[in-house]
Each structure stands twice: as C-alpha cells, then as structure tokens.
Amino acid sequence: MQKLSQTIEFIKSSVTLRIDSRAKSLKKQGKDLVLFTAGEPDFATPNEVKKAAIEAINKNFTKYTKSSGILELREGICQKLKKDNGLLYSPDEIVVSNGGKQALFNIFGAILNPDDEVIVLTPAWVSYIPQIEMWKAKSVQVETFAENDYLPTEESLEKAVTIKTKAILFNSPNNPTGAVYDEETLKMIAFFAKTHDLYVVADEVYEKMVYDLPHLSIASFDEMKERTLVINGFSKSHAMTGWRVGYSVTPLEISKEIAKIQSHTTSNINSIAQMAALKALSVDTKYMMDEYKKRRDLIVQMLSKAEFKFFKPKGAFYVMIDLNEFLNARTTEELCMDLMENAGVAMIPGDGFGTLGFARISFATSQALIKKGVERLTSYLKR
Numbered sequence: 001m002q003k004l005s006q007t008i009e010f011i012k013s014s015v016t017l018r019i020d021s022r023a024k025s026l027k028k029q030g031k032d033l034v035l036f037t038a039g040e041p042d043f044a045t046p047n048e049v050k051k052a053a054i055e056a057i058n059k060n061f062t063k064y065t066k067s068s069g070i071l072e073l074r075e076g077i078c079q080k081l082k083k084d085n086g087l088l089y090s091p092d093e094i095v096v097s098n099g100g101k102q103a104l105f106n107i108f109g110a111i112l113n114p115d116d117e118v119i120v121l122t123p124a125w126v127s128y129i130p131q132i133e134m135w136k137a138k139s140v141q142v143e144t145f146a147e148n149d150y151l152p153t154e155e156s157l158e159k160a161v162t163i164k165t166k167a168i169l170f171n172s173p174n175n176p177t178g179a180v181y182d183e184e185t186l187k188m189i190a191f192f193a194k195t196h197d198l199y200v201v202a203d204e205v206y207e208k209m210v211y212d213l214p215h216l217s218i219a220s221f222d223e224m225k226e227r228t229l230v231i232n233g234f235s236k237s238h239a240m241t242g243w244r245v246g247y248s249v250t251p252l253e254i255s256k257e258i259a260k261i262q263s264h265t266t267s268n269i270n271s272i273a274q275m276a277a278l279k280a281l282s283v284d285t286k287y288m289m290d291e292y293k294k295r296r297d298l299i300v301q302m303l304s305k306a307e308f309k310f311f312k313p314k315g316a317f318y319v320m321i322d323l324n325e326f327l328n329a330r331t332t333e334e335l336c337m338d339l340m341e342n343a344g345v346a347m348i349p350g351d352g353f354g355t356l357g358f359a360r361i362s363f364a365t366s367q368a369l370i371k372k373g374v375e376r377l378t379s380y381l382k383r
C-alpha cells in the first residue's frame with residue numbers, strides 16, 4: 001500500500017477528545033458527572049437569530065452565495081469593527097468562514113510557506129499548532145506563566161525570533177488561561193512585530209467576555225492594521241457554535257488570497273447561517289456576558305476558599321487550576337481520568353494546551369453545577 005500523508009500522520013490526536021469521549025461514555029453508563037469540559041456557551045442561540053434562519057429557508061435563500069460571504073453580512077461585520085474596535089475596513093477585506101477555525105486555517109494558508117516559523121504563545125488552543133503544521137510550516141512555542149498573568153515578555157519573544165519567523169499568534173481573551181492582554185503588552189507585541197517585520201495573527205473570538213479590563217484589538221494600534229490578521233466569529237459571542245460562522249479581517253492583498261483558498265475548498269458557508277449571523281449582529285448578548293461574570297466570581301470565590309492554586313481569569317470562560325501537588329507521579333491526564341472516575345468531575349488536562357500539571361475548568365455551565373463540581377473537587381483532593 002502507498003504511504004499516507006506524513007504531514008497529517010505527525011499531527012497528534014487531541015487529549016481533549018480522549019477526555020471528552022471517556023466523559024461521554026461514563027455519562028452514558030449513568031455516572032453522575034459534572035462536566036467542566038465544554039468549550040462552548042451553554043446558552044441557547046437567541047430566538048431572533050433562529051427566526052432569521054427559518055425565514056431564510058422559507059424565502060428559499062438556500063443556494064450558493066459569493067464564496068466570501070454575502071455582502072450585507074460583510075458590511076455588517078465592518079460596522080461592528082468600527083463600533084466595537086474603532087477599525088475601518090471594507091467588505092472586501094472580510095471573508096466569512098466556517099467558524100473562526102476555518103478563518104485561521106485560511107490565514108495560515110495565505111501567509112505561510114514550507115518551513116516558515118510562527119511564534120505561538122502558550123498555553124494555547126489545541127488547533128493552532130496542527131493547523132500551522134498542515135501548511136508545512138513550524139510553530140515555535142513561547143510559554144507564558146501564571147506568575148506573570150500569562151502575558152509574554154519582550155525577552156521571551158526576542159529569544160524565539162529567527163530569520164524564518166513569519167508571524168506571531170496570540171489569543172486574547174485566552175483559551176485556556178483566561179488572560180486578557182493589556183495595552184502595555186499589546187504595545188510591546190506591536191513594537192516587536194514591527195521591528196522584525198512580522199504578521200500578527202490575533203484570535204479575538206472571546207472578545208465579548210472580559211471581566212476586569214477592556215478588550216483591545218492590536219489592529220487598532222499605530223501602523224498595525226497592515227500587518228494584523230484578525231479572526232473572530234459568532235460561536236462564543238452569540239452562542240452559535242453549531243452554526244459555523246466566523247470571519248477573517250485582513251488587508252486586501254491577504255483577503256484576496258484567503259478568498260481563493262476558500263473558493264476552492266468549501267466555497268461559501270451555509271447560506272442560512274449567513275442570514276442568522278446577519279441578524280445576530282443586531283442582537284445584544286450582554287445578558288450572557290453578565291452571567292459569565294457571575295460564574296467567574298463564584299468559581300474564583302470557591303476555589304480561593306478551598307485554597308486551590310489557580311489563575312483568576314480576566315476573560316473567556318475558563319480557569320486554569322494548578323494540580324501539581326496532587327499528581328503523585330501521575331501525568332495530568334491520569335489525574336484528570338481519576339477525578340472523572342472517582343470524584344465525578346471532568347476537566348481538560350493542560351497537556352494539550354502545552355502546560356503540564358494544570359487542568360482547564362470551563363465555567364460555561366450553571367452556577368448550581370459550578371458549586372457541585374468545585375465541592376466535589378475539594379472533598380476529593382483536599383480530604
């Protein structure tokens with residue numbers, strides 16, 4: 001038999017998926033399990049959005065659209081960028097994709113050549129590195145630490161840069177740490193990118209979930225628009241993970257390349273979902289964000305009271321908890337399996353995000369389940 005693609009063969013399978021499938025099979029067997037694993041909002045998609053989709057079907061808006069997305073949606077996204085981020089873009093600079101995930105994959109395809117390097121700040125979302133590798137480029141990981149609010153330092157970036165570095169990628173608000181990059185850090189990254197002539201890939205999908213400081217887009221910093229490639233979407237901001245609507249915001253010469261990639265792979269995203277997203281642009285989801293803040297405050301208070309070591313998240317809906325003192329020569333994945341089987345709490349081990357000894361708790365779940373889950377963790381680990 002012929003050999004399969006080596007590029008894909010070398011991509012690691014995800015720890016998240018292993019934990020998730022074990023949690024699901026335990027649930028199926030009837031186990032009482034608190035799931036702190038979800039990477040998605042537990043809210044329903046707003047009714048107005050659902051109605052807009054039904055209307056689109058009834059009006060037979062069910063055919064191919066322009067592969068970059070309908071003009072009205074791209075215009076709406078430009079208005080959102082102006083209002084929320086102070087950024088002026090034209091609809092041709094937006095490509096609507098199947099989630100932020102495809103937007104990111106397209107961006108990498110548009111900028112990367114084999115052996116180019118991308119600096120990835122870790123702990124990082126699980127898909128960044130495999131995506132970079134799928135385009136035959138390399139990731140150079142720069143670790144950030146809880147002691148430093150999970151923010152990068154200029155020194156650590158300078159150490160990682162080489163003549164092959166093409167871009168730096170970061171995610172703020174951050175999955176999995178809950179870090180939010182402040183103005184000073186963004187200025188430092190902007191200066192670094194300009195000094196080394198790098199693109200900045202900014203993943204802003206959690207932009208609406210900030211609790212202690214505002215979200216700032218690095219594209220709005222001096223002379224940064226021309227080198228910043230933003231991804232965003234409706235999954236987290238409007239509880240629309242299943243609709244698959246995301247987008248890239250890039251300078252025109254890059255959006256043209258992105259449009260080419262997309263037109264030859266998936267073409268337009270689902271036409272009905274585009275109408276739903278257009279409606280979503282005018283739907284205020286502050287009620288969701290207010291609830292996430294309450295949950296953040298609750299979980300922080302409970303973990304503090306139980307004297308766990310953790311990083312207080314400033315954004316997104318995740319908390320990184322330090323489990324090093326409970327490992328007893330086990331891997332974090334083994335400890336998380338133990339907690340799932342014997343304490344009835346499922347969390348994602350940090351290994352997949354590039355951070356050992358920590359686990360990610362998602363608080364995109366009810367306050368009642370947060371209470372139950374943290375109580376279980378406390379009584380099992382702090383006995």
Ligand SMILES: Cc1ncc(COP(=O)(O)O)c(C=O)c1O
Pocket residue numbers: 039098099100101102125171174175203205232233234235241245246
């Ligand atoms: C950091 C981060 N970026 C991007 C995405 C992609 O989301 P979507 O493809 O649903 O827009 C996710 C989803 O979990 C994420 O956590």
